[in-house]
Amino acid sequence: MIDILVYGTVNSISLALMALGFALVYGISRVANFAHGALYVVTGFLTWTLFRGAGLNYVASILLAMLMTSLIGAAIYQFFLIRVRGMAISEIIASYAIGLAILEGFRWGGFKGMTYTLPPFVEGSVMLAGTPVDYHRLLVVLIGFAVVAFLWIFTHFTRIGLALRGMAQDERAALMLGIDSDLMAVVAMGFGAMLAGLSAVVLLPLGNIVVEKGYDVLIQAIAVCIVGGLGSWAGAVVAAFIIGFAQILTVVYWGAHYQMVVALLAIILTLVLRPSGLLGRHKELEERV
Amino acid sequence: MSAEPILQVREATKAFGGVLALNRVSFDVGEGEVLGIIGPNGSGKTTVVNCITGFIKMSSGRVLFRGQDITGKAPHKIADMGVTRTFQVMRPYYSLPAFKNLVIPLFSPRARRTGGWRGGGRLGDRDTVGVDILEEIGFERDSFVPYKLTSALPTGYLKRLELARCLALKPEVILCDEVFSGLSMSEIASMLPLIERIQMEGITVVMIEHRLRELFRVANRIVVLNFGEKLMEGSPDEVMSDEKVREAYFGSEVVEEVMTYA
Amino acid sequence: MSDEQRQRRKERLDRGIKVRADSLYAMMSWRELGYLTAPRLLLIGGILVLPFLVPGMYWQRVIAVICIYALLALSFDLLAHFVGLVSLGGALFIGIGGYISAMLNTSMGVPPLAAILIAALLGGIICTLLLLPCLPLRGVYFAIVTLMYPLLLMRVIEAMDLFGGTDGIMGVDSFPNRWVEQYFMIGMVLLFLFGLRRLVNTDLGLVLRAVMDNDQAVKASGMSVTVFKALAVFIAAFMGCLGGASIVHIYMWGGISLFALDFSILPIAATIIGGGGTLVGPVLGCFILVPISELLREFGTLRIVAYSIILMAFVVFRSEGLMNYGRRKYNQFERWVKV
Numbered sequence: 001m002i003d004i005l006v007y008g009t010v011n012s013i014s015l016a017l018m019a020l021g022f023a024l025v026y027g028i029s030r031v032a033n034f035a036h037g038a039l040y041v042v043t044g045f046l047t048w049t050l051f052r053g054a055g056l057n058y059v060a061s062i063l064l065a066m067l068m069t070s071l072i073g074a075a076i077y078q079f080f081l082i083r084v085r086g087m088a089i090s091e092i093i094a095s096y097a098i099g100l101a102i103l104e105g106f107r108w109g110g111f112k113g114m115t116y117t118l119p120p121f122v123e124g125s126v127m128l129a130g131t132p133v134d135y136h137r138l139l140v141v142l143i144g145f146a147v148v149a150f151l152w153i154f155t156h157f158t159r160i161g162l163a164l165r166g167m168a169q170d171e172r173a174a175l176m177l178g179i180d181s182d183l184m185a186v187v188a189m190g191f192g193a194m195l196a197g198l199s200a201v202v203l204l205p206l207g208n209i210v211v212e213k214g215y216d217v218l219i220q221a222i223a224v225c226i227v228g229g230l231g232s233w234a235g236a237v238v239a240a241f242i243i244g245f246a247q248i249l250t251v252v253y254w255g256a257h258y259q260m261v262v263a264l265l266a267i268i269l270t271l272v273l274r275p276s277g278l279l280g281r282h283k284e285l286e287e288r289v
Numbered sequence: 290m291s292a293e294p295i296l297q298v299r300e301a302t303k304a305f306g307g308v309l310a311l312n313r314v315s316f317d318v319g320e321g322e323v324l325g326i327i328g329p330n331g332s333g334k335t336t337v338v339n340c341i342t343g344f345i346k347m348s349s350g351r352v353l354f355r356g357q358d359i360t361g362k363a364p365h366k367i368a369d370m371g372v373t374r375t376f377q378v379m380r381p382y383y384s385l386p387a388f389k390n391l392v393i394p395l396f397s398p399r400a401r402r403t404g405g406w407r408g409g410g411r412l413g414d415r416d417t418v419g420v421d422i423l424e425e426i427g428f429e430r431d432s433f434v435p436y437k438l439t440s441a442l443p444t445g446y447l448k449r450l451e452l453a454r455c456l457a458l459k460p461e462v463i464l465c466d467e468v469f470s471g472l473s474m475s476e477i478a479s480m481l482p483l484i485e486r487i488q489m490e491g492i493t494v495v496m497i498e499h500r501l502r503e504l505f506r507v508a509n510r511i512v513v514l515n516f517g518e519k520l521m522e523g524s525p526d527e528v529m530s531d532e533k534v535r536e537a538y539f540g541s542e543v544v545e546e547v548m549t550y551a
Numbered sequence: 552m553s554d555e556q557r558q559r560r561k562e563r564l565d566r567g568i569k570v571r572a573d574s575l576y577a578m579m580s581w582r583e584l585g586y587l588t589a590p591r592l593l594l595i596g597g598i599l600v601l602p603f604l605v606p607g608m609y610w611q612r613v614i615a616v617i618c619i620y621a622l623l624a625l626s627f628d629l630l631a632h633f634v635g636l637v638s639l640g641g642a643l644f645i646g647i648g649g650y651i652s653a654m655l656n657t658s659m660g661v662p663p664l665a666a667i668l669i670a671a672l673l674g675g676i677i678c679t680l681l682l683l684p685c686l687p688l689r690g691v692y693f694a695i696v697t698l699m700y701p702l703l704l705m706r707v708i709e710a711m712d713l714f715g716g717t718d719g720i721m722g723v724d725s726f727p728n729r730w731v732e733q734y735f736m737i738g739m740v741l742l743f744l745f746g747l748r749r750l751v752n753t754d755l756g757l758v759l760r761a762v763m764d765n766d767q768a769v770k771a772s773g774m775s776v777t778v779f780k781a782l783a784v785f786i787a788a789f790m791g792c793l794g795g796a797s798i799v800h801i802y803m804w805g806g807i808s809l810f811a812l813d814f815s816i817l818p819i820a821a822t823i824i825g826g827g828g829t830l831v832g833p834v835l836g837c838f839i840l841v842p843i844s845e846l847l848r849e850f851g852t853l854r855i856v857a858y859s860i861i862l863m864a865f866v867v868f869r870s871e872g873l874m875n876y877g878r879r880k881y882n883q884f885e886r887w888v889k890v
Contacts, residue, residue, distance in 0.1 A: 032691060083867050088691045089637045090866050093819060096639075097863035100816065104855040219702065222695060257710030264703035271696045272684040342771070368773035380765045385757075392754050393761045394772040415754055458773055 003131040004248055010137045012244025013144035014203050016237055018217050019224035020147065021195030023236045026225065028168045029185035031091050035076060035099035036196055037218030042102060043069040043197035044209040048116050058119070066197040073193020074186050081189075082182060103214040116209040118201070136205055143202050147195070148237065164188055168231070216260060223263040227270045229277025238278055242266075293356075295320040295493050296372070296462055301340050301350035303333075303517075310336045312517045313350070318462070323484065323494045325504045325525075328514035329537055334497045335377060337514070338464045341495075342374045343367045354462075369399045371461035375451040375468055383440035387428065390439060390450055391419035394457035403459035419457070426453045427483060445476035452483070462493045469500045477503050505529070513537065559887045569882040590881070594831065595741060602733045611729055615801055617841040618736035619645075619794035623818035624825070624833035625743055626787035632828035633751050634783040635763030637690060640697030642814040643681070644791020645798065646704060646807075648674040652796030653720040653805030663724050664735070667796040674792030679785045686780045698815065705810040719806020723799050736797060740834060743790055748830050750786075759783055813855070817844065820862035826872025835874060 018040070025033045043065050050061030076098055084090035120136035127133075155161040167174040167184050175181055199217075207213075223243055228235030243266055250258040270277055294317035303311040311333045318324050328334050339345040341352050343364040351360045359367055368374075381390050394400055395415045424430040426449045434446065442450070448468050455463045469477050477500065484507045488494055498504040505511070505525040513520040513528060515537040521528065528534055572583040602611055623641040630636045652670035655661040661669065685696045709717055726732035750756050759779055761769050766776045795814075799805035818833070821840050825832030840858055847854035865872065 032695075080863065080867050084870075089631075089694060090870065092639075092691065092694055093823070094863050094866045097816070097820075097859040097866065100812070101856045101859035101863065104852040104859065107852045108850065108856060219699070222699075226695065255710065257706065261703065261706045261710055264699050264706065267699050268685075268696055268703065271688060271692050275688055275692055344767070344770070363775070364770040365773050365775045368771055373773075374771055376767060376771070380768065382761070382764070389757065392757050393769065393774075396754050396758050397773040399773045454768065454772065 002129045004245075004252060006128055006131055006133055006137075008245040008248040010133075010140055011248050012241040013141050014199070015220055015224050015244045015247075016240035017140075017144050017147065017195075017199035017202060019221040019228075019236050019240060020151065021192040021199065022218075022221040023225050023228075023231075023233060024151075024195060025188055025192035027231050027233065028164050028188040029077075029181075030088070030231075031077075031081060031085075031095070031185070031189070032088070032222075032230075033073075033189070033192060034092055034096035034218065035073075035102065036192070036221055037214035037216070038099035038102035039069055039073055039193045039196040040200045040217045041106060041209070041211060041214040042072060043200040044118070044204045044213070045106060045116075047118060047201055047204075048209060051118070062201045066194050066201065069197035069200075070190045070194035073196070074190035076193075077186050077189035082185070085182075085185075099214070099218070103211050107211045117207075118205045118209070120205040140202055140206075143198075147198065151233075160187065219260060219267075220263050223267045225277075226267050227277055229279045232277065232279040235277055235279030293320065294318055295355060296341065296495075297351075297353040297356075298337070298341065299351040299353070301337065301352065302348045303336055303340060303345060304348045309517050311340065311347075311350075314514065314517070314519045316512050316519065316522060318493060318495055319510075321488065321491055321493055322509040323488050323496060323507050325508035325511045326495065326497045326514060327499075327501060327504065327511060327528075328520075331516075332514040332537075333517040334514055335466055336517075338374055338466050338495075338497060341367075342372060342464060368458065369397070371399070371458070372464070373455040373458050373460040373462070374464040375448075375455060375466055377466045377470070379447050379451050381439045381447060381450055383438070385439060386436050387439050387442060387446070387450060388416060388419040388423055388435045391422055391453060391457050392416070394454050395419060397458060399458050422453050422457050423450075426450075426456065427479070444471050445473075445480070448472065448480070449483070452487075456487070460492060462495065463487065464495045464497075466497050467499060468496070469498055469503055481507055558890055560890050561885050562888045563879070563883045563885050565883050598737055598741065602730070602737075608729065611733060612801065613842065613845050615733050615736045615797070616845075617837050618733075618740045619798050619801075620814075620818055620821060620841050621740045621834045621837040622743060622790045622794040623814060624821040624837050625740075625747060625830060626790040627818045628822050628827060628830055628833045629747055629751075630783060630787045631822070633756065633763065634759050634780060635690075636686075636780060636784065637694045638682075638697040638784075638787070639694050639815055639819065640700050641791060641818045642701035642810045642812065643697065643704070644674065644678055644788050645795035645814040646701055646810040647677055648792025648795030649799045649805045649809040650714055650720070651677075651792070653723045653799040654714065656723050656800070657720055663726055663800045664731075667793060667800065670796035671789050671793035674795065675785050675789035678788035678792065679781055682784050682788075683777075683781060686777050686784070701810040701815065705807045708807050708810075715806070717807060719804055719808075720799075721804055723803045723805060725803050726800055732801060739793060739797075744830060744834055747786075751830070816855070816862070817841070817858060820858045820865070822872075823862060823865045823870070824872060826874030826876070826878075829872070829874040829878070832872050832874030836872075 021039075022033060022036045025031055046065035046068055047061050050056045050064055051058055054061070056064070076095070080094055080098065081091055084094055120134065121139055122135040125132045125134035126138070155165050163174070163179045164184055164187070166177070167179060167181055171181055174184075204213075220243070224236050224239045227243060228237070228239030243263060246266070247259050247262045250262050296318035298317075299315050300313045301311050301315070302309070302313055314333070314337065326334050326337060336345065340347045343359070343362050343366070346361060351358060353359065354367075354370060354372055359370065359372070392415045395418055420430060420435050423435045428435045428446065428449065434442070439447070439450070452463070452465070452468065469480065472480070481503060484494060484496070488507075496504060496508065508525055510523065511525055511528040512522045513534050520533055520537055521531055523531075568583060568586050571580075572587050601614055605611055605614065623645065626644065627638060627641060630638050648670050651674050652666045655666040655669060656663060681700065682697070685693055688696060708714060714720060726735065751759070758769065758774070762776050762779050769776055769779070795809060798809070817840060818837070821836030822833040823836070824839065825834065825836030827833075840861070844854040844858060847857055
């Protein structure tokens with residue numbers, strides 16, 4: 001019982017971390033960034049290369065990798081997606097194609113022959129009410145809460161954060177107030193990519209760096225955002241806990257194969273039954289003529 | 290106005306979030322009459338049409354058509370029963386000739402049922418039927434106007450096209466959402482006889498309008514809305530002389546102007 | 552934009568022959584008749600003789616595979632550009648059609664051609680029923696749902712070990728011989744290509760396009776939008792399932808790789824490269840992309856990289872596609888005029 005609670009919480013926080021970047025980009029520039037999973041894997045690969053390949057300090061390589069991912073994300077937006085801005089379907093197809101190219105490129109030329117792993121931040125584990133939990137998983141929970149808190153402060157109290165939120169609410173009005181919406185969208189994409197990177201460096205030490213993670217992360221991020229309601233941050237956090245616990249329960253009682261089935265079913269059922277998600281607000285508007 | 294109302298709106302209420310767009314609005318539409326619905330901007334006129342035709346779900350209240358409850362029915366079912374509407378924002382097929390636009394309503398089950406021996410194109414061809422309808426509504430058949438690209442037509446013809454789309458269904462009620470807006474005086478003047486002719490064919494017309502002067506010439510009865518509530522109901526003369534209505538239309542000179550004209 | 556460009560603009564004029572060929576008088580001149588029919592005859596003739604031109608068995612099989620992708624691309628083009636439903640789930644159609652046909656053949660002994668047709672029909676119905684609740688969804692949401700369906704079915708089959716699980720269904724009968732295989736596929740592509748071209752220009756096709764452009768007007772005309780969307784999805788799913796059913800008989804094996812991403816992405820890429828909304832474009836796109844992908848097969852997943860990049864480049868930089876470009880060049884001439 002306790003282990004379900006502990007691992008459910010850890011899994012939920014992990015999902016929230018994966019989804020935040022996707023939710024942020026969608027929330028601000030209404031771009032469903034289907035290259036999200038690819039950016040996640042890119043960060044993992046960059047960190048591994050810098051740390052194991054180039055022999056840098058672990059912390060330095062993590063920070064550098066995150067920075068590079070963020071630049072890659074911003075570049076994807078600046079050079080490609082900006083040209084199909086506003087055409088939702090083209091944005092999805094273009095970003096998905098970029099993501100596929102990156103992921104399958106790694107499968108072809110990057111990850112071969114050996115297992116790629118990153119060490120946990122802190123070794124060792126602790127007993128929590130009879131369940132062994134390693135320190136790294138506890139750190140994941142702490143970092144998750146810290147990131148959510150940071151995002152809240154960032155978007156409510158800093159200049160750039162307020163500008164981003166203004167754009168999310170009403171782009172035209174933001175334009176009139178002198179907010180450069182293209183620049184903000186690039187910044188948002190950079191931030192989203194950095195969040196994808198952050199979730200990667202925090203979560204990847206728990207397993208191997210493999211290409212499939214890219215697809216799984218994308219699906220789970222979409223699941224969290226859709227169930228919570230696209231564009232709603234609070235909804236995303238709630239949804240992360242619902243899906244997180246549902247996954248752990250099915251994994252415990254039915255088997256590990258069902259983890260992704262839960263996420264996929266959640267997406268389809270939500271879209272069929274309540275497309276606006278738990279806390280989305282679009283429904284009311286769409287009904288208007 | 291005959292005894293049995295064809296359309297009854299009972300306590301229609303619609304809330305968008307916290308805003309009450311309609312608050313317990315009730316009125317009847319008599320068979321064969323022209324009813325005008327007026328009100329300042331944001332008074333809920335278009336919302337009424339959307340609620341009657343099923344394009345928005347009402348929060349509460351009921352709509353009866355010939356005594357039958359049509360509340361909450363899907364828009365296409367309501368249209369299929371004969372309650373049709375025009376749209377304020379018209380989006381015809383700009384890339385097609387005007388008469389081709391009528392193929393779409395003529396394809397509907399109602400047009401096939403009501404189209405008589407021509408079956409709205411079941412036996413004949415929908416293009417010819419379309420041109421016939423356009424001729425009735427004021428597109429000169431022998432000119433090139435019905436065959437012109439829709440994008441090349443002036444607004445007046447587009448509004449007629451919108452009406453023609455309703456007429457193709459052989460409706461019992463037409464709800465017109467601001468058919469006069471954006472038209473010049475002469476264009477409106479040429480539309481007025483059309484409305485009268487539609488009425489003479491036994492079709493009930495509900496008109497939402499900003500152009501009071503023209504509306505008052507064709508309407509039998511007027512319902513005035515303000516802030517989502519029904520302010521009053523009566524003949525055009527009664528409405529014009531009402532103090533509350535003048536206040537609702539801030540610039541009361543509008544009403545005065547209409548009065549002096551009428 | 553340079554100064555020089557600003558003072559000029561491109562003027563496009565219809566060629567004289569195009570204008571003449573548009574009218575009834577085209578019947579009176581061989582030249583104009585030729586102008587009208589040459590592209591069509593070239594396409595049909597080209598596809599029909601192709602099996603004789605390619606070297607060896609391997610490339611003949613590639614032709615059949617191209618045809619399957621062409622069916623998928625046609626179904627994507629129909630849904631996306633004539634009904635307004637962007638479906639990213641070609642693999643759903645392939646997978647369902649493939650599994651049904653493989654099961655009909657292996658467990659009931661239905662001969663391949665009959666199994667393919669039954670699977671196309673049954674699969675079309677099943678896919679339509681699966682997508683029916685999603686039809687009211689708008690653009691992005693429908694795209695996401697269709698992308699997720701094949702992934703879900705893949706994982707469910709894997710997790711519950713259904714229909715042979717990860718091993719798949721072995722021992723599926725092949726076509727009677729390779730000529731039947733190729734000409735059946737080519738015939739189907741031509742049938743659906745010209746059938747769809749005819750369909751979209753009928754009154755029904757016009758209503759379908761109205762569903763895409765202005766669903767409000769369709770509803771106000773007393774027609775259910777969902778019925779027409781379902782009809783279009785059925786046609787598209789029928790084509791997709793036909794392709795999927797054929798592929799299991801070509802490879803004599805059916806398994807979860809039928810739900811693979813290739814079947815979802817490559818047809819979209821082909822449609823965008825060939826030119827969306829032209830119906831011919833997607834087929835041509837497949838004849839370009841699939842051979843490239845086959846040439847790269849020995850490099851593993853590099854082929855996915857290749858067509859992803861091509862797809863992205865076309866979406867972002869040349870969204871009009873080859874067919875629209877070619878049609879413009881064929882019908883019009885351009886010149887720079889001073890403003």
